[in-house]
Amino acid sequence: MTIHAAFVSGIHVIAQVIAIGLLVPLLIAVYRVTFHPLARSPGPRLAALSNVWLARRVRDGRMFEVGKKIHKRYGPVVRVGPNEVWFDSREAFSAIYSAGSGIEKSDFYLATKLNKPEVDWRMNLHWPDTLDFLSEFDTRRYRLQRRLIGPTYQTTNIKKFEHAIDGVITQAIQKLKSLDGAEVDLKEWMHIIAVECLGAVVLSWSPGYIRNGTDGGTSAQSYLGWKRKSVFGLFPLVTKLSFFSKGVARRFSNLWGVTFTTPKNFKPFFTPVYQKSSKRITAALRVDKPPAKNTRKDLLADLIQLHQDRPEFTETYLRRLAVTNFGAGHETMCSALTSIVAMIGSHPGTAQQIRDELPPISTESGVVSHDDALRLRYTQACIKEAQRLHPVIGMSLSRRAPAEGLSLHGYYMPPGTTIGCNPVSLHRNPEISGPSPDEFLPGRWLGDAEVARAMERCNLTWGGGARMCPGRHLAEMVLYKVVPALIREFDIEILAMPKDEDVKYYFMAMLTGVRARFVPVGGGKGNVAS
Template sequence: MFTWLSVVFWHGAWVALSSTVSATVWLASILVLSLLAVAIYRLALHPLARVPGPRLAAVSSCWYAYQVRNGRMLRLGKTLHRQYGPVVRVAPNEVWCASKDAYKVIYSPTAGYEKSEFYLATSLLKPSLSWDLALEVPDTLDLLAERDMKRYRLQRRLIGPVYHINNLRRHEHSVDLVLERAIAQLHTLQGAEVDLKEWMHIIVVECLSAVSLSWSPGYLKDKSDGASGKHAYMGWRRKSVFGLFPAMVILESLSKSAGRAFATLWQVTYHTPKKGFKPFFPAVQRKISQRVKVALWGKPQKDERQDIVADLIQLHKDRPEFNEQYLRRMAITNFGAGHETLTSTLISAFAMIGSHDGVQSHIANELQSVSKTIQYESAMQLSFTQASIKEAQRLYPVIGMSLPRKVPEGDGIELHRLHLPPGTIIGCSPVSLHRDTDIFGPDAEVYRPQRWLQADQRKDMDRYNLIYGGGSRICPGKQLAEMLVSKIVPTLFKHFQVEINLPSEEEMPYYFMAMLTGVKARFVARADVLRS
């Protein structure tokens, strides 16, 4: 009896196990065949099948995301078009372009190429889904992530006067005071080697704090940015990967644990340093909130501070459509959009000028005719210095990936004998476009500032330039950035000879927000150079 029951039991268990194994094998087979069918379709039958590019990129966005995660955007920008041509497929539904014809169409203010869903990952406030599954994006004056052009144009018109150079020059003296302190602190280093990225970040944050809030975060005093620059750059690594999977950005807004799991899967998690971390954003937010609260809701009192936040508060009072939320967001954006883009620009400028002795000597000679406190108007007359800055921005721009747009509804677009249907994600990588020999000449890979002094060539180079974005989406803070960079670079080269130690490009990770990292610098006082 016992034996018979055992046989029955084990036979039933075997049948159940066999059924389970069969079901598992069947489901696995279906999954493999489905993935194989998708791969075949994307490689051979998809509307972009004729577009050249890495075969794995045509199959899955994971190829692109892998390159991004590993910081390879500089290398891809330099090599991808050289290998595959002016139009390259980098994902199943995305292409990079590098030509005049592509730029003219993609970034035309009238062609209707709107920002892609990639920018959801850069949003100040994450998007959400309504009850009918429609995507809802908060109206927060988020100029980088804003995809509604009507809303964007309204916001640009409102803030335009505040960020016009005529208004910004009222705050120039604040920058001068910061640079005086920066020079004094750099002198105390006595030519010791420092991390260029950290010191450029220190100076940028101090300048933005002075111009925006009449305040100092104490970075110059401490000779440290409290690891805030490094921490923020790791944040861009994460955003750059998430942007390639917009559905995950939306899912993360619904479930933070899902976002954490996805970040862990792609190994883009990053943590706050345990020691010495000194972020400036919490203090900035507190000070802005306090200023706005007092100005709008407190007892009337005279505030002598003349800075950008004061200008924005006055704008709110004069133009009610510039609501309080816009006011608060724009005040934060001065720092959020500015501290990394300006740092990146300065690193490129100092790294390139400092590593080319002939260029630095030429700049030193040009600076002999200007006073130690260099005003913006005088700085803009330093033609070779300005050319040297633009040439550095050209080769090592702030944006390391494509500035993606969507082909609008209609017939699609024909580019270089390839048809790209509506809905295709399309854009130019500044790294690639800025090395196009048709625009910048046969030596486009070479750092040669003199090219910007040739009037016949400069017009074309300025036109096809993505340093501050393209077409109708030019950065509204461009003139603030140009004022700061145009003062900081010549002022420091006036006082110091800069010696640069550049790591290999493989050691400098590039993401959507990109900068040269690991660059070491020595700021040697000009007086010491002359004595030697």
């Protein structure tokens, strides 16, 4: 073969490779739009081609805006990815999240895993048994873990830590009064209170946030982590590859603009949490000498006792859960408190209606007891309504369609399809929440009993079905006590509420950008004991 012939032959080969490279994506695109089992499902056309459509909106923090609008445009069934469908109906909620559905979590949760897997010769992933409630795929293992910790996290046990929360609330109110009505970032202050409550309840410890009047940027920094996880979760293959190569994760992060650096001199509260809990657990479990007498009456003491009474609640479980209380709780509590206080403060007359139903001071601390808080019907309605409008989860709580597939609203979801409800969308469906679903109307919880029951049933505030958040009772106790205390003591002026397009929602959702002033009621004469 002459040089010329070889050259021409090489050109032909290159041309064929380029043609194939262009043809394959084109054929995939045609298949996904025209012949895929989900091709009939309504939704943005670009979403059918690639997860890039949804990932771009996740990266930009636009899940609040998307959640509010997408079902209004396309109906109860929306295809948001080549293999992902969102729903916002009672029928879908019941089919996907009911306790007996047996529908498993989707591969999105690979991005939230706390540990790397082991890989066998078939490239199957095997996850260590370390207690990871959010991302646990093994239903049997998850149920065992929930049964073990269930009694410890029930309200009957959690209530004994009320005094610890009362102490935090008293300190927080005193500090807020000392600010003399200065403008603050509402989310930061709600994070301060949330972390301080967790520290007091779990470890009998304070991170010093109230004393310093700042959380040191920990809330903002951890929220960036959710931006990254939320994007990675939409690309399970990339997530799997990143388990074996940090370079894959780094390049993908850079490509999507979800790489972030830790500020200089940044001090995360997880370091002292880990150190303090580890030290106490090690001391309690020493076998070379009798354990030191435990004089602390906190949640970690209960967990240590649970391990001693029930060896199947392993030391690994114990150490992980001690930290998980903070990892799972600090952002969800912060998110809920922020939305509740922002909604109450931005709707004239709401705070006064809450004050009108507050009982007289009946405790030494001056903080409403948990039992009394449950009787505050209007206050409870305000809390539920704020969480309905601004849930702590901003994306679909996705699951994997079962082996037999799933049919909903006349559409068939093949086995393995990623399916789920986005809480922002679901909670605003007028067939569930009643008229004016986008408005803050606490009365909707106090009027039509059928509407109230529907909203209670179809609610993803704390997760769905068998995967309900195990720490919800602790979180609710904090909310029920903090909110009345702040409203009793302060006129909360909301100075700036972000526009929908400016609210940064990822999988973990926060009402960001709210500026507020805490002005003492009655010119500074408060009711909480000093």
